[in-house]
Amino acid sequence: MDLARRGEIARAISSGEQAAAEAPDNAGLQLFLGLLYARGLDLDAALPHLARAAALAPGDPCPRLELARVLIGLGRLAEAEKALEGLSPSGAQADELLRIRGLLLQRRGEHEESARIYRAVACSDPRDFESRGQLGICLLALGDHESAISALNQSLTIRPNQPAIRARLAEAQAAAGQADESLRSSYAAARSLPYDPLVRIAIARLEDLAGRPDRAEAALREALALDERCAPALLALADLLERNNDVEALARSIDRMDAVGLPVAETAIPRARLLYRRGQYESALAAALSSPESAGGGARAQIIGQAKDRLGDPAGAFEAFEEMNRLTGLEISGAAKMAADYRAEVARRSEEITASSYAAWTKDRASEERPAPAFLFGFPRSGTTLLDTMLTGHPDALVLEERPILHAVAEALGSPDRLAALGVRDLDRLRRIYFDRLDREAENAEERLVVDKIPLGIIDTALVHRIFPDARFVFVERHPCDVVLSCFMTRFDPKGGMANMLRLEDAAKLYDLVMSHWLRCREVFPLDVHIIRYERMIEDVEAELRPLAAFLGLGWHDDLLDHRRSAKARSWIATPSYAQVAEPLYKRARGRWERYRAQLEPVLPILKPWCDLMGYEA
DSSP states (O other): OHHHHTTOHHHHHHHHHHHHHHOTTOHHHHHHHHHHHHHTTOHHHHHHHHHHHHHHOTTOHHHHHHHHHHHHHTTOHHHHHHHHTTOOOOTHHHHHHHHHHHHHHHHTTOHHHHHHHHHHHHHHOTTOHHHHHHHHHHHHHTTOHHHHHHHHHHHHHHOOOOHHHHHHHHHHHHHTTOHHHHHHHHHHHHHHOTTOHHHHHHHHHHHHHTTOHHHHHHHHHHHHHHOTTOHHHHHHHHHHHHHTTOHHHHHHHHHHHHHHTOOHHHHHHHHHHHHHHTTOHHHHHHHHHHSOTTTTTTHHHHHHHHHHHHTTOHHHHHHHHHHHHHHHHTTSSOHHHHHHHHHHHHHHHHHHOOHHHHHTSOOOOOOOSSOOOEEEEOOTTSSHHHHHHHHHTSTTEEEEESOTHHHHHHHHHOSGGGGGGOOHHHHHHHHHHHHHHHHHHSTTGGGSEEEEEOGGGGGGHHHHHHHOTTOEEEEEEOOHHHHHHHHHTSOOOOSGGGGGGGSHHHHHHHHHHHHHHHHHHHHHSOOEEEEEEHHHHHHOHHHHHHHHHHHHTOOOOGGGGOHHHHHHHSSOOOSTTTTGGGSOOOOTTTTGGGGGHHHHGGGHHHHHHHHHHHTOOO
């Protein structure tokens, strides 16, 4: 206990294990050891000690409460519920029982009921920072961003030293459209609190969410200059460096974690990512498996799936990706309904696109003071990020990577039903909204060909054609089975249309609806379209890109062929394909679905007609 008080946790555990070997029936010692292991995130080591303590002291609620917490952390929710059976403590332990029940419901995705419990517990104790923080996380999952901000701020007022809660506050503020205001106040706080690393971590999270990784990295390095052992800053920096494809800097970051003595359980996920990026798949798998099951939501399952895929274990990989998607889906409330609502909206829009509805459009055209952008479409994971990285190499092209510009126009329009009645003034206003937002997102946009890459912008094809009737469309296609499988294997932010990627069947249904919508748009509207096929592109990139350059009115430039240099030159690749586009062109993902034929069997009837139509073997 004295060693633990002095912060020498490793020595405290070693001493405690020796004592436990001499006195195995000491319930207090077993409980203390379990708590020490849990503090270091070594939940697997904590579990037997807490279970032993609970068995030795059945009348004491404390060991059972801590046992339940660890079981929840390990994802063993049914066992945690059983550990709580029959407990009816009083006083502070009664509130702790409610908190743990709230946590159990939260991990099951039952955010409404969990929020109700946390709210009740917080009301009974004005100093309960934990319940207020967890309430904020539940409200964020429910989409109640304003209330989430309030609860998270209350938690931080009571206990400022909570990096995870500060990160969630940044997410809530960004979702509520308050990111700029929050950044201003955070930078002001950094000036008034020059020695507080946690303020810098909050700034880094907000800058990261805003798509400014260079500023995020600078804030994290400032935090580490103030406290080189600051675990949240070290872990956030490792994550940022990996997403920015700086593998060698990631390695140095992990060396730094080891040097300051971060627990192995905390560094297991970034270490697994480093090993995976270096092609050491067996070691990456072992590192990921050594991390607690609660680590990083679906991040642990993701790296396990990726490693097993490379090691030739499709069944094991698919199972891991199922777990990844299950855990990712728990981050928000109502993911299945969100997915279904999005599919219903795509179907509704398709039904409204007919030759007669198009004939009813007014013949007004917006003024064309600026040339129309080109639009890069394609179902997610079709190869759009690889193509946009190649186009980035052309000095006369400005490629926008999934920026919310078209979304801003769609919001200004309101219902797509209004397209037919738009007059010239309306069209001018919508074009102005597009270009005003474009100019805020990119400098000197008027001087180059703008290529707006937004894969699921397909559903807004009618809007694009209405305000930019002379726009050119580049459409990327890939084997439908490979596309849907890759979507399922990718960890997306599970909001809007991306909620469909959590289940293989939903991904296949969305593919069918989106491709049907695109087909109908091409039948009804006189679109100027150029098709890029992913499989041809990775086979002979120059043969595929020369016709595209001509279609876009771009002179040929050899830098179109060096996608790795273009990827390195880009400040940020914001899509889940960031790692793949930094590699040399590879063919391993072509036809990958055939190794997963057994797992894909339920959705092949949905995808086969598209394989036939596009000339792919099914």
